[in-house]
Amino acid sequence: MKKEPQNWYAYYKVKKPSLINRKRLVTTFLEMININSPSFHEGLMGDYLEAKLRSLGCRVLRQKYDASFNIIATKKGNRKNILPLILSGHMDTIEPTEGLRYSVKDNIIRSTGDTVLGADDKSAIAQIIEAVTVVGEHCIPHGDVEIVFTSAEERGLHGAKNLDYRKIQGKHALVLDSGGRVGKLVTAAPSHISYELHVMGRPAHAGIEPEKGINAIRVAAEIIGAVPDGRIDAETTANIGMVSGGTATNVVPKEIMLRGEVRSHSATALKRITSDIFGHARDVARRRNARVRITEEKEYRAFRIRQNDLFLNFMNDTFLKCGIRPEHVISGGGSDANIFNAKGIRSINISTGMQKVHSTDEFIGMEDLVRGCRVVLAAIENFSEFSAQTGTREKKRSQRDSLCSYPFQRCLRSGSCDRSRGRVCWRS
Ligand SMILES: [Zn+2]
Numbered sequence: 001m002k003k004e005p006q007n008w009y010a011y012y013k014v015k016k017p018s019l020i021n022r023k024r025l026v027t028t029f030l031e032m033i034n035i036n037s038p039s040f041h042e043g044l045m046g047d048y049l050e051a052k053l054r055s056l057g058c059r060v061l062r063q064k065y066d067a068s069f070n071i072i073a074t075k076k077g078n079r080k081n082i083l084p085l086i087l088s089g090h091m092d093t094i095e096p097t098e099g100l101r102y103s104v105k106d107n108i109i110r111s112t113g114d115t116v117l118g119a120d121d122k123s124a125i126a127q128i129i130e131a132v133t134v135v136g137e138h139c140i141p142h143g144d145v146e147i148v149f150t151s152a153e154e155r156g157l158h159g160a161k162n163l164d165y166r167k168i169q170g171k172h173a174l175v176l177d178s179g180g181r182v183g184k185l186v187t188a189a190p191s192h193i194s195y196e197l198h199v200m201g202r203p204a205h206a207g208i209e210p211e212k213g214i215n216a217i218r219v220a221a222e223i224i225g226a227v228p229d230g231r232i233d234a235e236t237t238a239n240i241g242m243v244s245g246g247t248a249t250n251v252v253p254k255e256i257m258l259r260g261e262v263r264s265h266s267a268t269a270l271k272r273i274t275s276d277i278f279g280h281a282r283d284v285a286r287r288r289n290a291r292v293r294i295t296e297e298k299e300y301r302a303f304r305i306r307q308n309d310l311f312l313n314f315m316n317d318t319f320l321k322c323g324i325r326p327e328h329v330i331s332g333g334g335s336d337a338n339i340f341n342a343k344g345i346r347s348i349n350i351s352t353g354m355q356k357v358h359s360t361d362e363f364i365g366m367e368d369l370v371r372g373c374r375v376v377l378a379a380i381e382n383f384s385e386f387s388a389q390t391g392t393r394e395k396k397r398s399q400r401d402s403l404c405s406y407p408f409q410r411c412l413r414s415g416s417c418d419r420s421r422g423r424v425c426w427r428s
Contacts, residue, residue, distance in 0.1 A: 029126035065162035082143025084170035089124030090153035110363030119354035124176030160339035186349035213252025303341035
């Protein structure tokens, strides 16, 4: 991998002036943040995007699922033998967004404080739309670009979980859903388990016969005090985030519900901490003559992209070509990239330049909006190089495989080839 950021920077600065229309990009972004689209209510946003993508010559599909829908669009390539590249963002925003007000000052677009801005993740969508517009406008050579806009990401990656993967050909995705400066690439994200823990005590009149009751709130409090919490180690976190229950001050509470989560990059640690929490809860309940009922849900699986991964190296190069230093980040949060990776699509989550997301102080600089868009455009433009590289590798592999003379050298059990080991290879 050639690392010549300064040379590339000079190349882009001097020989290749930006084709991005900054005004159009900002306008698209502002149009979108004015559309209210909380999770599961992405209808208007979907209409806007469908029309926009059709006007750019894309084939657009609104893929419905029980709770909402995803938008899958394809910008057909004008060159052959280039792998499809998937670009993805999510249409929904965290709340509050109703009656959104924003200000534009010193080239920074920020919420005025009562709502979020919605740059998470409309900055991503604006960057993708502008990049695809430029590609069409300037007849830039490219392969198929598959655009996937998911829904209800903020409420548990519902869109990605319900996406119809048969409608997508690509095996490499850029998910634009990370905050901070442009240049950040999330190369690892944890697995996530959420759980509900119902503590059942016994109700009684608190004034007349409290001794007959078992106070579920007190048992729950003891459980909360006993279980591992916060940062467990560098790879693992745990949190109890919601408590609900109780009916009146004069009733010894019968039932309390605790909701929590565990995240870890390590499958072993995830299992150990989860069973620790549930074990402690059962022990405390037994000691206090109460009962617990636990339900758990696997939200998503961890992923880790290796440092020598071809797609990661391609993205490093792409950033350098744009004069931006790539920075690999190990995230503690999940995104659609977790689901895509679990489905066999190599996915990297990159930053759009949005800042202070999930807060009413959310903002994004116009320069960052443009820089993020430049990266997307460069990725589309240069994906032919990546395709050629990958193609050569696969060609070499198939040539090597074809050297086998069945049945002596091809493994009978796995069907794959290992010329040094004869009939049954180590891979099986
Ligand atoms: Zn997001």
